[in-house]
Amino acid sequence: MSKTILITGSTDGIGLLTAKKLIANGHNVLLHGRSEKKLSDAAADIDGNTKTYCADLSSMKGVKTLASAIQSNHETIDVLINNAGVFKMPNPVTDDGYDLRIMVNTAAPYLLTKLLLPIMSSESRVINLSSAAQTAVEMKAFKPNANLSDNAAYGQSKLALTMWSMHLAATLGNNSPSIIAINPASFLASKMVKDAYGMQGNNLSIGADILVRAALSDEFANASGRYFDNDQGKFSDPHPDALVASKNEHVTKAIEAMLIELN
Numbered sequence: 001m002s003k004t005i006l007i008t009g010s011t012d013g014i015g016l017l018t019a020k021k022l023i024a025n026g027h028n029v030l031l032h033g034r035s036e037k038k039l040s041d042a043a044a045d046i047d048g049n050t051k052t053y054c055a056d057l058s059s060m061k062g063v064k065t066l067a068s069a070i071q072s073n074h075e076t077i078d079v080l081i082n083n084a085g086v087f088k089m090p091n092p093v094t095d096d097g098y099d100l101r102i103m104v105n106t107a108a109p110y111l112l113t114k115l116l117l118p119i120m121s122s123e124s125r126v127i128n129l130s131s132a133a134q135t136a137v138e139m140k141a142f143k144p145n146a147n148l149s150d151n152a153a154y155g156q157s158k159l160a161l162t163m164w165s166m167h168l169a170a171t172l173g174n175n176s177p178s179i180i181a182i183n184p185a186s187f188l189a190s191k192m193v194k195d196a197y198g199m200q201g202n203n204l205s206i207g208a209d210i211l212v213r214a215a216l217s218d219e220f221a222n223a224s225g226r227y228f229d230n231d232q233g234k235f236s237d238p239h240p241d242a243l244v245a246s247k248n249e250h251v252t253k254a255i256e257a258m259l260i261e262l263n
Helices: 013-024 036-048 060-071 100-119 150-171 193-197 205-215 245-262
Strands: 004-008 026-031 050-056 079-082 125-129 179-185 227-229 234-236
Touching: 013 026, 013 205, 013 245, 026 036, 036 050, 036 193, 050 060, 050 079, 050 100, 050 245, 060 150, 079 205, 100 150, 125 150, 125 205, 150 179, 150 227, 150 245
Parallel strands: 004 026, 004 079, 026 050, 079 125, 125 179, 179 227
Antiparallel strands: 227 234
């Protein structure tokens, strides 16, 4: 049965390759990017008929507009792959003073997931792209003027993403989608890795293939609240902090408080 699958950050890299693989399997993939030109190029590269959505995920207003457009055009989202992510940039601060890595990598996928819950079912899946580079979260990361280094911001954003994944999986109830955090593999040949480390990286298919498996296979059907480490090729434990329910709740509440401030 064909599924409707939204992939954020799908104009290049692992997102675009995952989209190509899913479309080749007959699924309806919705592309997201922040550039209309890149979106049209990506759609043309795939088949020309793919539905595209343009939104800046560093802006929570942009996330809300994206969610509203998705809800207007689609009755159901079977799989949401929160793939969009940033690491290194010239000015990593939003107009509101927040760290852009925290906004795009942590807050945007959280808000988008919450807003799309009404059109997802217990059969749906939310796949959050985490990382092996998880570092302990400082609460200042969710405040303006956090002044985080590239590595600190990225590592904290990915652990915070993993922690809210665990929290929602534990608290949303049986009628909600499965929520799974995945490290697609370290140092893949993405633009992010090239910009951050100046290296070509490993075959993108390593990451795309695990995202396709997570989206479609029975192996992930009952994996809500779990973490898959593709460096190890198996379900594993994330950073120890993500195994503590009270810490997961604390981080999730901090994200919610930040979103209220930005409302």
